[in-house]
Amino acid sequence: MSKPLFKLGLIINPYAGIGGALALKGSDGAQIRAQALAMGASKNAPLRSQLALQEILPLKDHITFYVVAGEMGEDLVKHLGFHYTVVHRPSQQQTEALDTELAAQAMLDANVDLLLFAGGDGTARNVCSVVNEQLPVLGIPAGCKIHSGVYAITPQAAGRVLKKVISGELVSLNQAEVRDIDETLLREGRVNARQFGEMQVPTELQYIQAVKMGGRESDELVLADIAAHVIELMDHFPDHYFVMGSGSTVDFVMQELGLNNTLLGVDVVLAGRLVASDVTANELLSLTADKPCKVVLTLIGGQGHILGRGNQQLSPAFISRIGKENMLVIASKTKLASLNGRPLISDSGDSQLDEQLAGRMAIITGYHDQVLYPLADFRQMDGASKHER
Secondary structure, eight states: OOOOOEEEEEEEOTTTTTTTTTTOSOOOSHHHHHHHHHTTOOOOHHHHHHHHHHTTGGGGGGEEEEEESGGGTHHHHHHHTOEEEEEEOOSSSSOOHHHHHHHHHHHHHHTOSEEEEEEOHHHHHHHHHHHTTSSBEEEEEOSSOOOOTTBBSSHHHHHHHHHHHHTTOOOEEEEEEEEEEOHHHHTTTOOOEEEEEEEEEEEOTTTBOOOOOOSOOSOHHHHHHHHHHHHHHHHHOTTSEEEEOSSHHHHHHHHHHTOOOOTTSOEEEETTEEEESSOOHHHHHHHTTTSOEEEEEEOOTTTOEEESSSOTTSOHHHHHHHOGGGEEEEOOHHHHHTTTTOOBEEOOSOHHHHHHHOEEEEEEEETTEEEEEEEOOTTTHHHHHHHHO
C-alpha cells in the first residue's frame, strides 16, 4: 500500500517585510504598502518562501500543496513543479489581512496536515485568529518585526523542519506564542508587544526561534562600560562612519553620546556627530559609498538574531561591502547567557553572505572586554543536531 501524499498548506503574504529596508517600521495597512511600492520596494516574501521550499524539492513526489491563487502561493509552487490545488482566490490584486484569514479557513476546510505561511507578526496574528490550535503551523520569516515563536530562524531552517516532518521523522509539537506590536507606536519609537494567542509548531529547537525577550538591560553599569568601549573606537577612527543599528543596547550608546536615536531604525554617526537618522537601505548605501564604515549591532534577546530582524536597512550589499571585520556586536554577558548556548543567527536575506559570516565572532561585553561566540553555520546544523542527540 503506497504512503498517502503529505497535504501541505501554503499562504504567502507577498507584502510582508515590504517596508523594512525603507525604514517604514512594518508593512501593516494598505497605505503603508502603497507607500512602500511607490518608493520602489520589492516583494521579498515569495523569494524567502522559495528558499524554504527548495529544501523539500527532493520530496516533491510525496507532497500535495494546497495554495492561494497567484502570488500568495500558486505562482511559486507552479514554478518549482510541485503538485498543487488552489483552495482560495483573493478578490483583489493588493491582498489584505482578510485574504490571509479566508485562506487559513480554506486550509482548515481542506484538512491539510500542516500550514506553512510566510510573513511577519501581523501575518501570524491573522492566521492565529482562524487556526488557533486546530492545526500545526510553521512560519517562514519574511516580515520586518518577528516577535512570535511560530517562525523558523531562517527560511532554510523552515524547509529543514518541513523535510523532517514530511519524511516521517519524530518531531515534537509544542505550543508557541503569537505576539505582535502596535506599528503606530513603533513609528513613534515605542515598543508595545503583546500576546494574541498560541499555535502548534513542529519544534526542532535549533531551527525554531524563541519568543523575543523585551525590556532594557537592567545593569546600567555594564551598558555604560560597553558604550565607553564603542565611543573609544569612534575616537580612534574619526574618519569612519559608525552605522548604529536598532535595539535598546545600541540606544544606550547613543544616549551616552548625547545623540538622538531611532530606537527601531538605523542612524549614522561621524566623529561623534549625528549625520543621518532613520535611513533606508538605499540611503545608507549611498551615504557610505565613499567613506570607511563600521556597524554597531546587538542581538535580539532570547533569539540571537543580529541581522534580519528589525534592521533590514542593513542590506546584504552593505554588509558585504564593509566586511565581517567591521561588524561590532555588543551585548552583555547576561544577554548572551540567555541564549543557553544557542548560536547567534544571521538571516540577512542572502544565504551566501550568512555562510561567509558564520563562525566565531568577538562580542563586546564591556570596556576592553570581549568574548568569542559562535554565529550559526546552517550547513553544519543537521550534523550538530544528530551529534547532540
